[in-house]
């Protein structure tokens with residue numbers, strides 16, 4: 001039995017002799033590589049925090065002491081040490097979440113996955129401790145990447161203001177987000193990393209002076225409490241101390257004893273303390289340690305020996321199609337610049353960055369800044385393309401509205417991972433963009449259905465210089481091309497039937513689903529025409545008059561049903577006095593549990609059979625045709641004739 005298997009909670013960990021901790025760390029690394037290779041997940045970040053997490057759970061008493069993880073992708077070791085060692089279905093349906101989850105454990109205080117929030121949470125919890133007279137510690141672990149987010153700085157400003165309110169910030173500094181962390185803060189951390197002269201001086205002093213009788217200890221104590229100016233003679237304490245935070249570090253984050261000692265010191269301090277730990281992302285797994293792109297930040301299921309994917313991709317991804325087209329656009333249009341929020345590789349901008357290093361900006365995990373900075377670039381005559389995951393644009397809503405749209409700036413937002421993403425759970429689904437962006441005046445949204453459309457619509461978007469545009473597409477592989485039979489106004493007609501029963505409005509990559517729905521309904525004697533509006537905001541003027549000739553209009557979208565394209569189409573029909581019923585099929589406005597994309601789609605009814613069944617039932621309720629049995633009740637797909 002491995003040592004890890006004997007650790008059923010923090011109490012077992014505390015009981016383990018110090019001499020066995022390195023062995024435990026090795027066990028955990030072995031477990032992580034084997035388990036994450038089987039399911040996919042965040043490997044590199046977790047390999048980097050093995051010792052740090054062991055030390056945290058030995059020094060603090062979770063869950064009474066609140067140990068909080070920023071973003072939460074590095075919480076696997078925390079899970080292992082708090083009684084969760086069945087990783088067989090990690091991120092899969094019914095299995096462990098890839099992030100902290102309150103449903104899983106009392107040791108998970110917050111669940112997030114959107115970065116840079118943890119210091120805000122810690123500030124609130126620490127304030128509550130003060131009000132309620134609770135003596136427990138609040139410990140927030142934040143990466144150097146997440147520390148580039150504006151929210152983190154707003155929190156630091158508040159945390160530093162209360163000198164007598166205990167709160168421990170552990171900076172897990174591995175010098176990387178996905179790629180190397182950029183910016184002034186990263187440079188500052190680099191300075192701190194290399195100037196540990198003061199700590200070394202203290203260590204020397206402790207050793208020498210404490211052995212000196214009578215004057216030794218008092219002298220050491222006074223050195224320890226020395227004034228900042230004196231400390232700066234040995235090492236710049238930098239902006240954290242300038243802000244009013246006690247700074248401890250830098251500490252070797254892979255030396256358990258050193259981290260424990262730093263944390264114990266921090267825990268004795270009655271105010272905000274920042275413990276700066278240096279770690280290595282991907283530590284102990286040579287392939288990850290060597291990987292320049294992202295140190296195996298996230299991996300798919302793979303062979304742990306060769307790192308070959310277990311399920312090779314069956315075609316180009318949406319991301320790679322976007323990346324290749326950006327490269328071509330970059331060559332043709334010197335005024336096009338690109339912005340990433342710390343995700344150069346994942347959003348496909350690496351080829352553009354390599355070709356045009358002077359026209360790419362990695363702003364850090366700072367989506368709000370990305371949007372407003374893009375407004376500045378556009379105002380000066382350039383055309384910025386801001387590429388982010390759809391879910392992360394949520395954070396920049398006000399900037400898109402007030403800075404980009406109000407100023408009529410030609411900025412293109414490219415939203416990758418739109419729609420159901422699945423395994424990363426509730427917060428990673430890109431299911432809100434087409435709802436929240438509906439209210440932004442002048443903004444246009446393109447939802448390409450295939451690679452050709454993505455290329456074409458990206459070009460159409462960067463040609464628009466007087467309004468924001470959005471191009472959104474899902475995760476993973478682009479399917480087969482879906483050709484249009486003709487274009488009417490702005491609508492591509494994908495399937496035509498002379499019988500005017502159903503007008504199916506297909507949004508983006510759900511074209512294949514819609515054509516399958518049409519086939520199912522066709523087999524049952526209903527005439528279905530399928531159109532793809534391409535630009536889903538604003539609703540194309542051709543749509544209401546076309547819809548007027550049908551018995552029912554159905555909109556199928558990979559976005560929340562609340563306020564999405566279906567709602568917009570229904571409103572456009574009402575405004576045009578077109579009295580045809582609209583059925584909208586999309587994602588229910590819930591937080592969806594993690595599972596594979598296909599499983600989630602099936603659970604929420606976004607499958608051809610389910611959609612066909614519901615459309616058929618609508619027609620049956622209205623006219624009593626096309627179904628067997630009682631036409632007034634909701635029908636299962638099998639009831640359709």
Ligand SMILES: Cc1ncc(C[n+]2csc(CCOP(=O)(O)OP(=O)(O)O)c2C)c(N)n1
Pocket residue numbers: 045048071073074113114115116142143144145146147172174176177178281297341342343365367392395
């Ligand atoms: C608001 C937001 N934007 C982007 C991301 C995507 N993202 C996940 S982890 C990560 C890098 C985090 O770096 P760091 O905090 O240093 O942690 P590390 O993975 O290096 O341990 C990024 C950019 C996110 N989770 N949240």
